[in-house]
Amino acid sequence: MTLTSPDRARTDVWSDATLLYALEEVVERELNRHLGVAKEWMPHEYVPWSDGRNFDGIMGGDAWAPDQSKVTDVGRISLVVNLLTEDNLPSYHHEIATLFGRDGAWGTWVHRWTAEEGRHAIVMRDYLLTSRAVDPVELERFRMQHMSEGFEHDHRHSMVHSVAYVAFQELATRVSHRNTGRQSGDPVCDRMLARIATDENLHMVFYRNLLAAALELAPDLALRAIRDVVVEFRMPGHGMPGFERAAARMAIGGIYNLRIHHDDVLQPVLRHLKVLEISGLGPEGLQAQQELGMFMGGLNEQATRFDERREAMLARRAARG
Template identity: 80%
Template sequence: MTLAVQWTDARLLHALEEVVERELDRHLGVAKEWMPHEYVPWSQGRDFDGVMGGEAWALEQSPVSDVARVSLVVNLLTEDNLPSYHHEIATMFGRGGAWGTWVHQWTAEEGRHSIVMRDYLLTSRAVDPVALERARMSHMAAGFESDNSHSMLHSVAYVAFQELATRISHRNTGHHSGDPICDRMLARIATDENLHMVFYRNLLQAALELAPDEAMRAVADVVTGFRMPGHGMPGFERAAAQIALGGIYNLRIHHDDVIQPVLRYLKVLDLPGLGPEGQRAQEELGLFLGGLDSQATRFDERRAALLARREAARAEKSQV
């Protein structure tokens, strides 16, 4: 009689070390070096008011759309909390071996995102710099604590979905910005986020092969309770509603472009050989996805109706 393996975090970290090393080598082989300063329109910059005695910020100076301005602030504040994210994953994954090397590599790459976004926003005067700094102070002072602290598998599962969600959010913000410079910058960031997603997705795939019941439970918990990492920032709910209505990130996009691609790649709903706990998690996940799709459809209908009313109101106003 073969005893079932008790997969503690420590045992899983050791068992997956070789996979992390392989994925790290692959990542370093495909990741391209890029320079944040090359994506910033420095020639557009000028002094602000305050100690430099320049020109105060005004809304009409912003080159981006209203919804993109909201999304850019949310995305930057999310990136700003990198010290807290680093603490979370370094504490969970460790600072030694291949795990530690990846943690530091990921942190260094993510750091470029906040650098280039802030430089772009201030140089182009896309957002109110005073409001941005106050929001940064408030958000970073609160820190970040993961919703998925149950196990290291929950952490791996979360980032596999979260990195793709972040990629989609950045890319769609660029498309809706109305500024080609902003679009190009966010496309560059999105490329990084996609590579990070691939790393964690492949690691999650290896975990599903190694500890299928435990990994399936982690995937089900993460998908059914998913929240973006910036959920604790000031005004997040209102901003999220504007972003959803604007077509940058909403339930339909979350279902179709984030959750489903990862699950299909991993063949999670068709994974055989599960024990009772894994089967329960798989069934819970299937039921949840059906409900999420229905919620997304209802959101699409409400969004279309609201946008139609707004368009009709604009048309009526223009005729007056």
């Protein structure tokens, strides 16, 4: 569907409801494409069950101790953050089901996405407990606290904002999982997280293609949403216990930081959509495009300063042995 040039730049032509309806065919097409390329996989096949043994408590096993873990310190921190993020799936499902609906292609996608995401928490928890990678008591207490607080998207009342957010967030999650696996020090963990990252990449492609269609239909509206999401971006786990401290450790450890966020998450999506090259915009779209370009330039400078500080810190640590 392509609108005439004068109408394409007008945001008043579109509401969430009209854009939701207009994108139905795109959702159906992307859903069929996704189902054609997604591979079935079994969580239990990625868990080293033979390594497991009883914990202390009613089973009378051994209490957990840090030296039982095969993963690195930063790997353990990141695994907890990533799992707690996946644990909040009921809240995420509620958010997108409320915005996208439960009928037609939109509803089918919502349920399919939820089912696929559910496997991620299953396999990660089974791995962590079987391999004794993390403290199971602390993990459960964190889960209860995090899920009890729920999750609300920063732009929860806007469908196009939500599409824009998940296009970036799914890629951010993929990158975080993949880097965690590489930094974990355990080949079993790396293989498991690589499998999860493959799912996350397919989810990103679905939402990115949907966002591309929104840009074609309502460029001003979509560009404003992209600008808002990029400038105000926060990972969905930002409210979990100890997130800021954990995020700092993950940043220094090279799992997720400003440079990675700029180079491996924001830039690939913006470049693929050619967001900064779109022409024929109205005043609001043009302003959003300009502000987005300025923000990305500033973020790159911040990332460069972070890189310099990180390298200096790592050099000092290496010098101290």
